[in-house]
Amino acid sequence: MTDNAEKYVAAIDQGTTSSRCIIFDRNGAIVAVDQREHRQIFPRPGWVEHDATEIWSKVQAVVAGAIAKAGLRAEQISALGITNQRETTVLWDRATGKPVHNAIVWQDTRTAALCNELGGTDGQDRFREQTGLPLASYFSGPKAAWLLDSVPGLRDRAERGEIAFGTIDSWLIWNLTGGVDGGRHVTDVTNAGRTMLMNLETLQWDASILSAMSVPEAVLPEIRSSAEVYGTAVGQLSGVPVASALGDQQAAVFGQACYDVGAAKNTYGTGSFLLLNTGNRPVPSKSGLLTTMGYKIGEEAPVYCLEGSIAITGALVQWFRDQLGIIRTADEIETLAASVDDNGGAYIVPAFSGLFAPYWRSDARGVVTGLTRYVTKAHLARAVLEATSWQTREVVDAMYQDSGVQITTLKVDGGMTKNNLLMQHQADVLGVPVIRPRVSETTCLGAAYAAGLATGVWNDLDELKAHWQKDAEWTPSMEASVRDREYRNWRRAVEKSFGWVADGEG
Helix, strand or coil: CCCCCCCEEEEEEECCCEEEEEEEECCCCEEEEEEEECCCECCCCCCCEECHHHHHHHHHHHHHHHHHHHCCCHHHEEEEEEEECCCCEEEEECCCCCECCCEECCCCCCCHHHHHHHHCCCHHHCCHHHHCCCCCCCCHHHHHHHHHHHCCCHHHHHHCCCEEEEEHHHHHHHHHCCCCCCCCCEEEHHHHCCCCCECCCCCCECHHHHHHHCCCHHHCCEEECCEEEEEECCHHHCCCEEEEEEEHHHHHHHHCCCCCCCEEEEEECCCEEEEEEEECCCCCCCCCCEEEEEECECCCCCEEEEEEEECCCHHHHHHHHHCCCCCCCCCHHHHHHHCCCCCCCCEEECCECEECCCCCECCCCCEEECCCCCCCHHHHHHHHHHHHHHHHHHHHHHHHHHHCCCCCEEEEEEHHHHCHHHHHHHHHHHCCCEEEECCCCHHHHHHHHHHHHHCCCCCCHHHHHHHCCEEEEECCCCCHHHHHHHHHHHHHHHHHHCCCCCCCCC
16 A cells, blocks of 8 residues: 555444444454444234334444544545345335335244245255255345235335335445435345345346246346445445445454355354355255355455354353353353363253254254263253354364365354353364454454455455454364264264154144
């Protein structure tokens, strides 16, 4: 860079429960953060909605808050990036800028019957070849179809081109770049890839799927790369290039500098999301994983990932604390588990509402196995932590079966990474190093990196890799024979969880 003035990049992280804005400096260090929660709306059991207008006002507030805390002016910000809760669906009126209905959130299950209907004789896999996804209420396309059929007169207006569809990234970019007065109606490949309407090979809307789902092309945004200037902001960020969009898990991949084939990251929250970089080709999954976009930088070739989602990881620690009352705070579990050398033969499979990847067994329920009089609460605490490691190992194995790509290291983020015992066990059962980064806000950092890359704040991926700094690393120390024996026992425990719910039961 020839310009010596300090450069800053802002990132908006519009999540499921709150919106944040983080401002980073050129070294990728955090300068300021502001955060606000928004309402969760539950009109009926299984239905989850957000008010998109409220989200936009909260986003404006956090942007103003972060700039004020940083003591900066808009002209000192080189670029703005966006990362967002994926799959959440908004339809709005292009002329008034008002949403025609509350946003339907990714967790919402109202389209389950529609998805079954769409599956027909092909079932869940009807669109998997084109999209990498199973037919499920999780994704945005069926949500848009439901809205078009449920809001009176909306389908006619949509076909006339009066209505815009978008995931949250599109809604924010449109508003940031002018809204009714010239706002840009775009999305990026990572978000478009989660609508179930985009073809993974062409990176364009798939006409055959639009027809099958009855979604008119006139409502759809233009699909762009994840790192390019979509438009220029108006209002409080007037003149700042809006230059990246990435779904939240993909943004974490980018922020974790997982730019090489075989690089993988796992985000440990209530559940966990593990993404593996498989390079410039989509890898179809036969092992219960999603084939998904990783990112696309400007005109460069797209990068694909395999994604494995685990339903219950951090939530098992909460259950141990709140339902069983064995610990008072989540942090206590590490001390308790470390007071014994192993699990005493006990295994806990947290299939509280079935198992996600790689099994997808809705008939499974949680089990505790291997109990003897020898087992204490400390052994159970250890079994709770080990359940997260073993579930992660199963997803990593499924990724290898699908892709032939062996992970070389696992980069980790999320709340559970503070637990050193768990991270050591994770390294032991995977047989590869586990690395935690210095900047834990990897999702926002990924959006900032992509926006800065698009605007010349950073030159290339090598420069971003050089910024990425590790905070801690755990290397495997378990003997292979012990690891293999324990994994066999874990797999036997998982089998015991199958078949607890008969058809038609809750």
